[in-house]
Amino acid sequence: QKEVEQNSGPLSVPEGAIASLNCTYSDRVSQSFFWYRQYSGKSPELIMSIYSNGDKEDGRFTAQLNKASQYVSLLIRDSQPSDSATYLCAVEGGGGSNYKLTFGKGTLLTVNP
Amino acid sequence: NAGVMQNPRHLVRRRGQEARLRCSPMKGHSHVYWYRQLPEEGLKFMVYLQKENIIDESGMPKERFSAEFPKEGPSILRIQQVVRGDSAAYFCASSLDRVSNIQYFGAGTRLSVL
Numbered sequence: 656q657k658e659v660e661q662n663s664g665p666l667s668v669p670e671g672a673i674a675s676l677n678c679t680y681s682d683r684v685s686q687s688f689f690w691y692r693q694y695s696g697k698s699p700e701l702i703m704s705i706y707s708n709g710d711k712e713d714g715r716f717t718a719q720l721n722k723a724s725q726y727v728s729l730l731i732r733d734s735q736p737s738d739s740a741t742y743l744c745a746v747e748g749g750g751g752s753n754y755k756l757t758f759g760k761g762t763l764l765t766v767n768p
Numbered sequence: 769n770a771g772v773m774q775n776p777r778h779l780v781r782r783r784g785q786e787a788r789l790r791c792s793p794m795k796g797h798s799h800v801y802w803y804r805q806l807p808e809e810g811l812k813f814m815v816y817l818q819k820e821n822i823i824d825e826s827g828m829p830k831e832r833f834s835a836e837f838p839k840e841g842p843s844i845l846r847i848q849q850v851v852r853g854d855s856a857a858y859f860c861a862s863s864l865d866r867v868s869n870i871q872y873f874g875a876g877t878r879l880s881v882l
Binding site for chain 2: 659687689691697698699700701704743745747752753754755756757758759760761
């Protein structure tokens with residue numbers, strides 16, 4: 656059973672701080688990793704994709720991947736109240752089922768003004 | 769360029785009725801995925817389709833659920849004889865290819881079974 660684990664939170668940070676979201680996964684052959692943001696009652700919105708070990712930056716967002724540790728994280732710099740949402744970590748299935756995304760249950764982030 | 773379009777957004781059915789959920793992928797995308805999100809649970813993969821073909825339906829319940837993606841028209845997720853446990857948000861996603869496997873999600877259909 657392939658699993659993706661996230662801290663459920665809630666994670667609360669003050670406006671302007673760095674929010675750090677973590678995710679571990681069980682399938683060693685997975686090669687593609689994604690972070691989605693989901694506002695309450697809305698659909699998941701893709702924020703970042705990462706495929707190689709190391710850091711990938713896009714604006715205020717940085718994704719970090721460590722395949723040896725089976726760990727992926729998302730840092731949000733200069734957090735804004737509009738960043739308050741549930742953040743979903745998604746891992747592709749690996750091998751012949753690389754199209755299949757396995758999602759964590761999400762981490763609820765609250766950014767306080 | 770329109771995104772992934774799903775309809776209806778909300779669907780109410782009584783137990784035993786049929787539910788039909790429709791999904792039109794992003795322009796140029798031929799890969800369609802259906803996911804289900806139950807309250808307090810994560811998104812769960814149900815089925816992966818390409819035009820006229822079901823590639824993987826391993827996440828779909830064996831009974832009452834079916835999916836299709838015809839040559840013309842939207843992808844359809846069909847639930848026969850709905851039960852209260854089918855109440856959930858059903859999301860469709862599409863991707864351009866399987867290399868990057870970047871999946872874009874529609875707004876979802878929220879199914880309520882009375």
